[in-house]
């Protein structure tokens with residue numbers, strides 16, 4: 043960052059000293075994890091730039107947008123419908139919580155056996171180091187897992203502007219009706235916040251922008267099926283993470299440009315690792331910025347990650363929203379139908395998720411799946427058993443890794459991943 047953003051951060055109410063400490067760790071971690079990868083596509087330079095300015099230029103854009111009357115909506119979950127936010131001229135940003143920060147402070151509010159994602163969200167808020175949280179006019183919480191649901195009861199006192207959305211636990215008709223009612227309530231809330239009216243035209247535009255963003259991620263996902271892989275798993279994950287922060291149209295254009303480059307690479311048989319490198323699909327809990335621990339270990343162990351069945355990945359971007367409706371109600375129905383397809387483990391039963399994992403492994407030519415569970419995340423850790431069993435039954439080797447954001451278990455994970463990669467080679 044060449045510009046001095048400190049006055050802006052101060053204005054947003056960040057704790058400058060703690061924020062410096064965070065950036066002091068993030069910068070070198072990014073350098074070490076991403077920029078030294080061999081044969082990176084040229085198009086990744088844009089995403090490097092975005093990351094270098096993730097607390098700078100992008101926040102300035104949000105601050106400027108707010109000055110011009112637009113509203114910023116912060117979200118922790120892929121169930122929050124960006125189509126509605128865009129339709130009301132708002133900006134949706136992800137609130138990452140992908141690192142440990144101020145954990146002892148967070149543990150004054152939460153039991154120690156709370157997942158790292160929730161603790162991270164509390165830690166970032168308590169330490170006042172997240173400019174996205176500070177720049178949000180509203181923070182949307184969602185009643186998904188128990189940890190989040192109960193956590194928001196406390197979180198509401200830590201931020202001035204929490205809005206909680208109820209979400210179904212089943213994909214039944216009643217579950218759909220609940221989601222429909224809650225999306226409608228959210229739309230009405232956003233109308234009040236922005237002072238704008240939700241119209242069919244505006245909703246169509248919102249749907250088109252998000253569909254374009256998701257479509258380009260589908261294109262990228264398909265290109266990762268090539269062997270040799272034209273892009274590393276770390277860079278694939280990075281784009282799925284930046285998906286939540288960047289301006290939608292600019293992001294879509296930049297991924298499309300990168301895809302053009304990857305197509306040329308594939309034609310020339312060029313890749314980031316030799317043909318025949320063991321290919322792995324990651325499945326499980328979301329990996330928010332800067333959670334790059336497991337992918338870095340996997341790729342260092344000589345494998346390549348070819349896809350992520352994750353909210354920060356194909357689970358979050360799967361399925362487009364039908365745009366044929368003529369009225370707000372018809373379009374809202376289409377939005378609900380699309381979001382109800384998300385195979386999050388908070389649903390019971392959630393049988394479609396394992397089918398999605400199997401289909402992805404097949405399409406991407408993955409020889410094995412690593413199931414990533416965050417410690418104390420009951421939905422995914424419990425679902426991991428049946429998912430693993432089914433994969434092995436279908437002849438897809440699977441490895442379960444349960445971890446958190448700490449560094450202490452890196453050696454142990456490395457050993458297990460190396461043994462798994464050897465199994466895949468065999």
Ligand code: SF4
Pocket residue numbers: 118119120121186187327328353384386387388
């Ligand atoms: S795992 Fe489920 S609850 Fe968590 S971010 Fe993803 S969709 Fe939301």
Ligand code: SF4
Pocket residue numbers: 157158159160187188189190327328416418419420421422
């Ligand atoms: S990782 Fe699991 S426990 Fe943590 S917020 Fe997501 S669903 Fe809840």
